[in-house]
Amino acid sequence: MVKLNVNSKSHDCDISNDMPLLWALRDILNLTGTKYGCGVAQCGACVVHLDGEAVRSCVTKVSRAEGKKITTIEGLSLNNDHPLQKAWQEIDVPQCGYCHSGQIMSAAVLLRENKNPTDEDIDNAMAGNICRCGTYPRVRKAIHIAADMQRKAENKS
Numbered sequence: 664m665v666k667l668n669v670n671s672k673s674h675d676c677d678i679s680n681d682m683p684l685l686w687a688l689r690d691i692l693n694l695t696g697t698k699y700g701c702g703v704a705q706c707g708a709c710v711v712h713l714d715g716e717a718v719r720s721c722v723t724k725v726s727r728a729e730g731k732k733i734t735t736i737e738g739l740s741l742n743n744d745h746p747l748q749k750a751w752q753e754i755d756v757p758q759c760g761y762c763h764s765g766q767i768m769s770a771a772v773l774l775r776e777n778k779n780p781t782d783e784d785i786d787n788a789m790a791g792n793i794c795r796c797g798t799y800p801r802v803r804k805a806i807h808i809a810a811d812m813q814r815k816a817e818n819k820s
Contacts (some may be wrong), residue, residue: 665725667791669694670738680726684718690737696736696764700793705723707792710765711735713752717772736764739771746809746816747771756805758796766792778817779810 665682667674667758669692676691688694688711697720700708704719711720712734713727739745747767750756757763766789770808773780779786785803794802 667692667725667728667730667733669733669734671732673782676725678725680729681724684711684723684725684728685712685720685732687728688720688733694735694737698761698764700762700765705791705793706707706762707765707769708762710768712768712772715772715775717769736768739767745771746812747774747805749812750805750808753808754801754805756798756801757792758794758798762792762794762798766794766802770802771805771811774810775812778814780806 665676665678665680667676669688670698674692676687678687678691685699688697689699694719697711698708699721700706701723704722707719709719709721710717713723714731740748746770747770751763751767768790769789773785782803785806789802
């Protein structure tokens with residue numbers, strides 16, 4: 664039995680501790696926002712947060728995640744109102760959309776660590792996230808918009 668804390672909910676899962684976290688999330692917990700892309704940690708479609716760190720869930724064993732806080736795209740915000748989700752919608756970033764949950768999860772870590780990223784900062788942070796549709800310019804623009812939204816929200820409080 665593996666105990667997972669996913670999106671602030673505890674789950675007792677009758678699974679092998681060497682199962683990739685991606686499959687526990689998708690197949691056991693039915694959280695299908697995290698996508699399978701390559702299976703070898705190269706594309707970024709499967710990015711989730713493990714204690715706030717962006718990890719590739721396709722190669723992260725559930726044993727590594729046990730006892731830690733796991734956040735998926737479904738848990739990033741309650742109503743899809745995270746600044747990144749809003750920015751993605753505002754400028755219609757996705758084309759096919761398959762990679763974008765991983766893109767958003769990677770970008771969320773970037774914005775937590777860097778409140779005002781440059782294009783170079785964004786390109787470096789997002790280099791491991793592959794988009795076959797080539798929406799990189801829109802991804803960069805959305806990250807700048809989300810950073811601006813976060814700064815404005817922080818200034819109001």
